[in-house]
Amino acid sequence: MIGIFLAGAFAISLGLFFNRNKLVNYALLFVFSALLVVFSIYEYNHINVIELEFFKPDSIGVLLLFALTIVSIPVIIHGERYIETHNVDETPKSRAVFFGAMVALISACAIVLISGHIAVTWIFIEITTLSASALIYHHRNLRALEGVWKYVFICAISITFVYIGILFISLSLKDAGIDDMSFDSLYANADKLNPFWLKLAFLFIFTGFTAKIGLVPMYTAGIDAKDKAPAPAGALLSSILMNAGFVTIYRIYAVLSHTSLQHWANTVMIIAALLSIFVATVYMTRIKNIKRMFAYSSIEHMGLVILGLSAGGIGVYAAILHIFLHTLIKPTLFLQFNQVYWVYRSKSIYDVGNYFKYNKVGAILMLLAFISATAMPPSGLFISEFLIFQSLFEAHFIVILLVVLLLLTMIIWGFGKNIFKLLFTPPLTIDETKIPHISGWESLSQYALLGLSVYLAYNPPVVFVTLIQDAVKLVQ
C-alpha cells in the first residue's frame, strides 16, 4: 500500500503541477484526499507490519497519520477558497505550484510518520523542506523571498546536523557489530550501542529536528515561514510538519530510553523545552502580528509536549495526547485568520478590531479557538496540559513546574490581550463598505475540528486510547 500511496501521491503532485484546468485540479485533489483516507485506514489495519523493507506503521505513526488526514482535507478545501475568492492576482500557474507543493508536503509528512528507518525519514524530511519552501514563496515578493531564504538556509543546516547525527549512530553501531539502521534494530540493540556516540548522535539529531518541530535553537525559520506562507499552508506548517519532527525525535528518544542515557537526554530536552516556552512568552506578550502570534503559540505547545515527554510517567501519554489535539486546534486558528484578513486586509493588531460586528460566526469561532489554544476548560488541551503538570509534579520538578505555570499565565495574558482587541475594541480606521460578506459555512470545518478536539479529550474512544498506550510503550 505504501508503494501505491507513494506512486499515487507523486503522480497527483506532478499532475497538479502541470495541469492548468480548474476542474482537473479539483478532481486530482479529491482523489488525493480519498487516497489519504484509504491509506490511513489501511495502515491502521496493518499496524506494525513492515512494508517495502523500510516502512513500519507503529502506533504513534498511525495515530498522527489520522490527525494528518483529518487536518489535511479542510486545509485543501480552504486552500481552494484562498486561491479562488479573495486573491485577484492568482494565475492558473500559481495555483498549480501551490497545490502541487501542498500535496507533496502532506505526502512527505505522511511517509515520515510511518517510516521505520532513520535514513528514509531523513530523505522525506528533505522533501518537506523543498515543498514547504514552494508554499512559503507563493506570493513572490521580497518579504516572501526573505522568509523562504531563511527557511531554506536554516533547514539545510538542520538537515546537515541530522545527517551528522546519523553518521554518529553508525559509529555507535560499530561496537555492537550490526549495520541495520532501522528503528527496530536500534531499539533491540540499544544497550549494545556505544553510549558516547549515541549521546553525540542524539544531540545532533535533536538539534536538527528542532527546525521542524519548532523548539529552541532552530525555531526561528519556522516563525518567518508561517508568517509569510498563505494561511492554509501556515496551518500545515504548524501542525503536520511539526508532528513529523516530533515523531522522529520521539523515536530517537525511545532508543535512548532503553539505555542508561535516558536521564541525560531528559535534561537536554527539558532545557530546550523551557527555553522554547520562555521565548514564546517573551514574544507573545509584545507581539503585534497576529499570524506570528499563532506561530509562537505553537512553539509554546511543542515546549510543553517535550516537557511532558521528558518528565516520563503519565507525561508521555499526555505529550502524545497534547500533540494530537494541538494538530487539530492550531490549523483552526490559521484557517480562521484568512477570514480576518479578508475583513481588515492587515495582519497587524493595530488595524483590526470589532470583529464581532463584521463576522459573527467567525468571531465566535475565534473566541472558542483562543480558549482551546490557551488550554482553558472546556478545551481538550486542558486535559493534556493538566496531565503534563501532574507528571512534572510526580517527577519532583516543582521549580520547573512553577516557572512553566508562570510563563503560561503570561502567554494567556498576551494572547488574550490581542484576541480581545481583535474581537471587541473598535478599529481606528476602517472602510466598512469594502468589507466582503463572509458566509458562515466558511467556518464549518474549523468548528468541526475544535469539536473533535474537545470530544477526543473528554470522551476518548477506546481505539484512540489504545493507540496512545501502545505508542507510550515504545519509551518505557
Next chain:
Amino acid sequence: MTDILLIALAMSLLYISIANRLYTYLNILVFQGFILFGVTYLTLTKISTINLMLIMLETIVFKALAVPWFINHIIKRNGITREAEPYLPNFVSLIIVTFITVSTIILSSSIKDPNLDKTFFVVALSTIFTGLYLIVTRKKIITHVIGYIIIENGVFVLSLAVGNEMPMLVNLGIMLDIFASVLILGVFFNRIGDLLKDPDIDHLRNLKD
C-alpha cells in the same frame, strides 16, 4: 597519504579564515573538492567500483567544478563586490579557527574508540565548525552559501570515515550535497539576484516582531 591530504584540507581552513576576496574563497572550494576526490579514492577501498565511481564523479564534477563555477557566475551576474566583508578582523578569525582546530584535537584525544580514525574526525569537525563560523561572521549572503558548502565538505569527510562499512551513508551525503546546493543556489539565489540588485544580508532584515 590520506593523512597528508586531510591535513592540507585543515590548512585550507586557516587560509580561508584570512581570505579577503570572494575569488580566493572559490579557489579554496575548488582545492577542497580535489582533496576530497583524492581522499575518496584512497579511503573507499572496499566498496563496489560503480559506487566508488559515482562518488568520485560527484566530488570532482559537483564539488570541485560545478558549484564554484556557478557561484562565480552568480557573482558576475549580480555584480557582487569582491570583498568578503567580515565583521571581525582577519587576525581574530585566524585565531578563532586555530582555536577550533586545537579544541577538536583535544576533544578527539579524549575519545577512546578503536573503531575511529581520529584524523578524519578532527578534520571533519574543524571543517564543520569553521563553516559555521564563516556563516556567522561574514556579511554577504554568498559567503553564507560558501560557508554552508564548507560545512558539507566537512560532513563528507566524516561520512568517508564510515564509508567502507556503510556506503549507503556516503550516498546519502551526496544526496544532501546535491539537494541543498541545487535548492539554495539554483532556485533561490537566482531569485534573490532578480529581486535584489545587491544581495547583501542587510536587505533581508525586514521580518521581525
